[in-house]
Amino acid sequence: MSSTPAATGARSILDAATALFADEGYESVSVASIAAQAGVCKANVFHHFASKDELYLAVMKSASAEHADYAEELYQSPGSSADKVCKLIAFEIRNMLANHQRTRLLLRETNDGGHVRVRKLARTVFQRNFTAVVNIFEQGRERGEFRASIDPAAAAMLLGGATHLFFNCRDALREFREANGLETPDVYARRVAALILSGVLVAPEPQTHELALAHGKRARHTEATK
């Protein structure tokens, strides 16, 4: 009902294209290979999509939905900001791994040069997510739970960079003996959250108590999940 009746053919093409584009990138994938993986004729691909470009655009559009929903909803939920940060990191990492094809597509297109139209699209997704994360840090600051001197945008970059790097280098991480257990998503999320919340220094300057103490900053951030 919600899907067009004759979507089976187009759908299988879209799925095959998503998988191949995510694995090998735009240029490396031929229309013939997409058709083969979808089990249809090459000409049929051009029957459903005007060109390879347009097919790629369709793949990107279908991959762009729903990404920042969680952060925005988290922003409005009750609970301490510290908990929100923990939950956000854990969710983002788990979400990236669960939808690794879509994630790889978006990350590739956000970073690269390449197609301008598509980069705009990926950037829209990135911007929505970025803004939502910034809002969470801003909220924590307004509540007095986070220090007034922090830059929420920089904190969001820190958070995003940590999750992206984990996604990109997870299998590389597995080979490093310096990182024992760090390749486990939950472990990584917990340790990174602890660092973002408390930093590395043993005793930061005691400052900006102005607004603090009010909202019960229970920094019990060791059970971020479940």
Place this chain on the structure above:
Amino acid sequence: MSSTPAATGARSILDAATALFADEGYESVSVASIAAQAGVCKANVFHHFASKDELYLAVMKSASAEHADYAEELYQSPGSSADKVCKLIAFEIRNMLANHQRTRLLLRETNDGGHVRVRKLARTVFQRNFTAVVNIFEQGRERGEFRASIDPAAAAMLLGGATHLFFNCRDALREFREANGLETPDVYARRVAALILSGVLVAPEPQTHELALAHGKRARHTEATK
């Protein structure tokens, strides 16, 4: 003398290939376009390099040198670990921007699927740099300057993620109004360093004083550069 006498031709090809591969990736660049940019005949490219693959490998190898030197040398230098972290972030960001072609090549190859041999190569560079950064955090922990409960590897991922994300999304960052001034390398480095050192929480639990207090943890990390 240090360069082979007849290296001019091969050198210009290598330079042209580096620029083009960095901008558009392996698949999008044709040998003909490399030859055109180098001002030579296409066949001449194959005279100096056995294949497009081997040319790419040569480009990657020449881009792989020198990357982790700074971190390793910083590790052995005097000064507080907090200062080292600040300097490291500032250097990495400045270094990435100064050698943006090489950086883009390495990042692309570290992340992507693609050529296995080259990924190994890029990963070697990444691993050296990663280990060096981990050592700096480990050193800070042993000195009692950093909390004993932190994971040096996680901190290194945080640091690397922040610098990578900045490099990849700098022009996108320039369009976000949430980030005022954050697209300036020095500003970004300073704010990120402050976050990694002290975190976002207003008052982390007072813990692990055991080894601290000894090495003068002057957390005056607002002038990381110059």
Place this chain on the structure above:
DNA sequence: GCCTCCACTGACCGTTCGGTCAGCCGTCGA
């Protein structure tokens, strides 16, 4: 029974790809 519609196909197009090859020509040692 027939006509229309449309998802789908095989064969084909011009172009561009990575790569080859015979040969040109300036340099240098004998």
Place this chain on the structure above:
DNA sequence: TCGACGGCTGACCGAACGGTCAGTGGAGGC
């Protein structure tokens, strides 16, 4: 003066690319 060498070239190759097109065959309205 000559021959060998090597950097360099234009012309060319088969393969694969994105894209086109005439046509097929089954489903549905009349």
